[in-house]
Amino acid sequence: MVTRNYRSLQMHRIPYTDLSEAQVAQALRPTVSGPSSKSAFSDVLAGKHLKIVTDDGPRLEYNFRNSRELELSENGAKAIKAGYGAMDSGGLTLLSHMIPGSQRGYEVVVDPRTRLVTVFEVSFSGYAAAETAAAAEAKRAPQLKNGHRNREAQRKIWFGYVDDGTAAPVARHLYTNRLEGKGMHWKQDNDIELLEFYVSILYSNFIELTRFGGEMTVCAPTDYIMVNDHQFIYSRIEAEFSGTLTLQLIDLFEMAQKGVRLGLNEKDELEYYMYSGKGEPTGQIASFEVFGNNGESRGPRRLYRPFETFEVMTDDEVKDQVLNHAHAFGDGHGSGAAGMGGYKGELITKFAGKSLTARMDDGGPVIQYKFIDGKQLKWRYEGNSNWRDAWYEMYEPDADLYFFAHLLDAEFPRSCAMVALDIKNGLSTIVKGTTGTPFRNNETHPTYYFGIFQMDGAPTPPQYLRHKMTDEMVGEAYTWNYSPGNPGLTSMHLYATPSTYSWIIFQADGSGGLQWSSPGWYSKLRDGVYIMAWVEEACNGTLGVILLNRKIMHDAGFGYHVGRQGGLSLSVIGARARHAGKFEVMKYLGLV
Amino acid sequence: MTESKMNGTRRAFFLRGGAVLGAGVAATATATALLPGALPPGADRLQELQRDLTLHQDREAIRQLHLTFTAAVENQAYDTAVELFEFHAALELSGASAAGRTAIRQLFATQYRQQLGPVVHNAYRHSPLQQPDLITISADGAQATATFHCEVELSTPLPPNSTLAQMARLQGQMAERHWQVGRFEARYVKGAGGWKIAALRFT
Numbered sequence: 001m002v003t004r005n006y007r008s009l010q011m012h013r014i015p016y017t018d019l020s021e022a023q024v025a026q027a028l029r030p031t032v033s034g035p036s037s038k039s040a041f042s043d044v045l046a047g048k049h050l051k052i053v054t055d056d057g058p059r060l061e062y063n064f065r066n067s068r069e070l071e072l073s074e075n076g077a078k079a080i081k082a083g084y085g086a087m088d089s090g091g092l093t094l095l096s097h098m099i100p101g102s103q104r105g106y107e108v109v110v111d112p113r114t115r116l117v118t119v120f121e122v123s124f125s126g127y128a129a130a131e132t133a134a135a136a137e138a139k140r141a142p143q144l145k146n147g148h149r150n151r152e153a154q155r156k157i158w159f160g161y162v163d164d165g166t167a168a169p170v171a172r173h174l175y176t177n178r179l180e181g182k183g184m185h186w187k188q189d190n191d192i193e194l195l196e197f198y199v200s201i202l203y204s205n206f207i208e209l210t211r212f213g214g215e216m217t218v219c220a221p222t223d224y225i226m227v228n229d230h231q232f233i234y235s236r237i238e239a240e241f242s243g244t245l246t247l248q249l250i251d252l253f254e255m256a257q258k259g260v261r262l263g264l265n266e267k268d269e270l271e272y273y274m275y276s277g278k279g280e281p282t283g284q285i286a287s288f289e290v291f292g293n294n295g296e297s298r299g300p301r302r303l304y305r306p307f308e309t310f311e312v313m314t315d316d317e318v319k320d321q322v323l324n325h326a327h328a329f330g331d332g333h334g335s336g337a338a339g340m341g342g343y344k345g346e347l348i349t350k351f352a353g354k355s356l357t358a359r360m361d362d363g364g365p366v367i368q369y370k371f372i373d374g375k376q377l378k379w380r381y382e383g384n385s386n387w388r389d390a391w392y393e394m395y396e397p398d399a400d401l402y403f404f405a406h407l408l409d410a411e412f413p414r415s416c417a418m419v420a421l422d423i424k425n426g427l428s429t430i431v432k433g434t435t436g437t438p439f440r441n442n443e444t445h446p447t448y449y450f451g452i453f454q455m456d457g458a459p460t461p462p463q464y465l466r467h468k469m470t471d472e473m474v475g476e477a478y479t480w481n482y483s484p485g486n487p488g489l490t491s492m493h494l495y496a497t498p499s500t501y502s503w504i505i506f507q508a509d510g511s512g513g514l515q516w517s518s519p520g521w522y523s524k525l526r527d528g529v530y531i532m533a534w535v536e537e538a539c540n541g542t543l544g545v546i547l548l549n550r551k552i553m554h555d556a557g558f559g560y561h562v563g564r565q566g567g568l569s570l571s572v573i574g575a576r577a578r579h580a581g582k583f584e585v586m587k588y589l590g591l592v
Numbered sequence: 593m594t595e596s597k598m599n600g601t602r603r604a605f606f607l608r609g610g611a612v613l614g615a616g617v618a619a620t621a622t623a624t625a626l627l628p629g630a631l632p633p634g635a636d637r638l639q640e641l642q643r644d645l646t647l648h649q650d651r652e653a654i655r656q657l658h659l660t661f662t663a664a665v666e667n668q669a670y671d672t673a674v675e676l677f678e679f680h681a682a683l684e685l686s687g688a689s690a691a692g693r694t695a696i697r698q699l700f701a702t703q704y705r706q707q708l709g710p711v712v713h714n715a716y717r718h719s720p721l722q723q724p725d726l727i728t729i730s731a732d733g734a735q736a737t738a739t740f741h742c743e744v745e746l747s748t749p750l751p752p753n754s755t756l757a758q759m760a761r762l763q764g765q766m767a768e769r770h771w772q773v774g775r776f777e778a779r780y781v782k783g784a785g786g787w788k789i790a791a792l793r794f795t
Contacts, residue, residue: 304759339751485770491756505759514759540755
């Protein structure tokens, strides 16, 4: 059982300081002496001379005076002195150092058996300039809304070899998809425990069990490089968060890691240490490239920056949208099959003319309904004399299990009701979606209510049995294809903990691409039938609620969103699923 | 459609269709010539050959007109596509419809050029498993109907508010695309400037 150390703010809610270049330089000053480490450093490089040639990159000439001090000449320039650290991993050497007086340094992986080298040139205070140049070339505005991100580590990757005076090797280390689909639990020598999921070739997600308690998974742009069939270089940068670099060698024979972490934490304090760790695989899920595609080539680096794209709305703007620009299902014209509803099920209209009451437990809402036709209903809270009109859509994701949604009162904040009716036993679950969170008014949040419903002809509901929250989905991964085509609009959900999930957008070749995460909640209605809700916090603000049926690998659901375009919208979600696999992570989360 | 796709798919299909028709006409003429008792008088024979030739030319012209239309859509040369229609023509492409050349021009300018349509045609290709095209010329040679079977790549712009779509765009995916089997049904009129499209519908 891990020690829980929950934090008041999870990573996506921490307001990381937009540090100036000078502040970053000051914070990095201690790096001159090299990284720290709980475990002993390797002395494998002590006393050695190493000349590294990279393709289209720097020429590095090292003299290692001992196991902690080096001299480096870059591209034949005058040598500088720096502290360093080195660690061995199954015959590979990981070297880490910064260049005194600068905000950059090198993480170098050397394979003495093949003489192949991968060099990460790491720097800080470089985002704004690079982004401005990229934006100018692409004729778009630079993404600087959330600051200059001087704290965010930048990296350039160079492949090369050790020049020992003999012929240069032809081979190089290669980008790879060979880690794609793998999950690992790591316990480091500094007692830090993490779950890592390598379910994309551009991103990874991880759960900080010791530092953040393990509630949330977060995602970071990641580089995967193959040294050989069992040794890999993994490197992520916690972009949009602290900006910290984590680079590690993973040895799948030994299930061991040797790594370095370099960056500034949420207190703007330097973290620069090397570590070793032992791992346990948590699973291997499917990947979706065609056979023979080993992911060895990479296009331009892709980063998802939700803090840039999330439109921040004022209270008045949100209030105006939810009161005056609210639309449910196209105001009766239907949700259409575009976007997230490309595989929506058949619209259920059989409740037309019927009345029922959804009665939630423990002071939850009690809502009376009259279904006028297949698109309109009247509703009121029990005890209230006024009936309200609302547009609705209803689907049947499992036999005699219906799921419909409609907007609630025109008030601020504004809510919607997503109602499941289980005809087989009279149970009902309502997920009430409401605009606003303590952080942003144009985010949403769900509230689960469990109870029963009463309708002529419906079974007498049970006294004690209810739909309930569940952790049965923890570790599961499902692809969701929202529209025809390959990849079409398709993502994969990874339900990593009982309170979070992440989604991966497939690239054209079937590989996992950009990835992000949010809180998520899971309830069980029947065997193999669940309601999953998520809120795209600090990202888009949307509430998605799907009733997913593993028997037919299909869902029916609804999206609830506030934005400047489209106002407040309640729309349909309908997608087809494939089971990608499962990670066995329950024990690490303290669930078994 | 790329040049290679043109060569390998639709263009080959149309050219192949034309070649078959040409071979058929030639075979008929040869067979007729081998039946001495059935031979018409010289003048009638010349007229018949002239009619066959005109028919063949009209069919080929209509094929080329259709080829020009599909190529224009693929290359987003929408002004070129519009000029292929006669003034009162009707167009219906997978839910997008317009009556009259002015409206057709507007349809291409907005729904296609600005990607405002719910779904747009992006490319065409022919499958050898599909039925051959069919062109029927009226007796007076002034009108024609045709059916062209093909597969169309439908492109649906990604929705603006979806996070998924936003992330997909960052990966270079601007629209959902998928292939669908269907056919063009068309009506043509022949005027002073040659054949024009009077009605075109993709179903």
